[in-house]
Amino acid sequence: MQTVTRHYNRLEQGTPSPCQTALRVIKPILQALCQMIILIAALLFLLDSGAKNMDYQWQWQRVSDYIAFYEEGRWWPAELLQGLTVTIKLSILSLVATMAIGLITALLRSSSSLVGRLLAFSYITLIRNTPLLVQVYVLYFILGPMLGLERFTTAVVALALFQGAYTAEVIRSGLNAIPKGQFEAAQALGMSKPYVYWDVILPQMLRRTLPALTNEAVSLVKNSSIVSVMAIFDLTTEARNIVAETAMPFEIWFTVAALYLCLTLTLSGVAAWLEHRFTLKHN
Structure with missing residues (x-):
C-alpha cells in the first residue's frame, strides 16, 4: 500500500518513476540502433546489387586467411595483421613526436623571441600550405638519403612534421585561452618558469584542447596510409599487394x-575517458 501511495504521489508531483527514467535513457539508444541497422542494411543491399551488376563473386571466406592462420599448433599473424602492427607502431611514434613538435612550436610562437616566433611561423606556414604527399616525397627522395634516414624513420618524421604544424596551432590557442594572471600569480609565489608551465599552465591547456588534439591524433592515424608510397609494409601496402594477387578489392x-575504424574509435574512446577523468579531477 505504501509503495502504491509513493508511486501515486510521485505522479502527482510530476517526478518520473524509475521505469520512465529508464525508458527515457533507453529510447534514444534504441532509435540510434534502429537507424544504424537500417543504414547498414541499405548499404549492404546497394553493394550486393552493384556486385551482381558487375558479375562480381564475393569471397569473404578467404579474408580470414590474410588476417591470421593456424600452423604448427599456434596462430600466426598474416599480411593484414602484420601491416596493422606496423601502422600502430608508426602511429604511436609519430604521435609522440607530433606532440613534442607541436608543444615546442606553440611555445616558440608565444615567446618573446623574434627569431623563435619567425621560425615557428615559417614552419607552420610551409607545412600547412603544401600537400602531405609532396612532403613525403621530398623527405623520402631528398632529405632522407642526405641525412641517412631509414624508410620507417623518414615516415615518422614526415607524419610528425605535418601533423605537428596543426597541433601547434591547437596548443597555442589553448595557451592563449588561459588568463595571464595565473602565470603572473604563480611567478609571484616564487615558482620557476618551467615549473609554472608544467604544473599550472599545461594541465589547463590539455583539458581545454583535448577534443581538438584527439581530432589531430585521428587524422594522423588516417594519414599514415600515405606513407605506403615509401614502400613501408603498413596496412595499406599489404592490402594493395593482396588485392593485386587475389583480385578481391x-x-x-x-x-x-574496418581495421582503421577500430583504431580511430579506440583512440577516440581513450580520449573521451581522459577527458572524463580531467573533468572529475577539476570538479
Whole structure:
C-alpha cells in the first residue's frame, strides 16, 4: 500500500518513476540502433546489387586467411595483421613526436623571441600550405638519403612534421585561452618558469584542447596510409599487394577500412575517458 501511495504521489508531483527514467535513457539508444541497422542494411543491399551488376563473386571466406592462420599448433599473424602492427607502431611514434613538435612550436610562437616566433611561423606556414604527399616525397627522395634516414624513420618524421604544424596551432590557442594572471600569480609565489608551465599552465591547456588534439591524433592515424608510397609494409601496402594477387578489392579494402575504424574509435574512446577523468579531477 505504501509503495502504491509513493508511486501515486510521485505522479502527482510530476517526478518520473524509475521505469520512465529508464525508458527515457533507453529510447534514444534504441532509435540510434534502429537507424544504424537500417543504414547498414541499405548499404549492404546497394553493394550486393552493384556486385551482381558487375558479375562480381564475393569471397569473404578467404579474408580470414590474410588476417591470421593456424600452423604448427599456434596462430600466426598474416599480411593484414602484420601491416596493422606496423601502422600502430608508426602511429604511436609519430604521435609522440607530433606532440613534442607541436608543444615546442606553440611555445616558440608565444615567446618573446623574434627569431623563435619567425621560425615557428615559417614552419607552420610551409607545412600547412603544401600537400602531405609532396612532403613525403621530398623527405623520402631528398632529405632522407642526405641525412641517412631509414624508410620507417623518414615516415615518422614526415607524419610528425605535418601533423605537428596543426597541433601547434591547437596548443597555442589553448595557451592563449588561459588568463595571464595565473602565470603572473604563480611567478609571484616564487615558482620557476618551467615549473609554472608544467604544473599550472599545461594541465589547463590539455583539458581545454583535448577534443581538438584527439581530432589531430585521428587524422594522423588516417594519414599514415600515405606513407605506403615509401614502400613501408603498413596496412595499406599489404592490402594493395593482396588485392593485386587475389583480385578481391571489395573484401580487402572493406576489411582495411574496418581495421582503421577500430583504431580511430579506440583512440577516440581513450580520449573521451581522459577527458572524463580531467573533468572529475577539476570538479
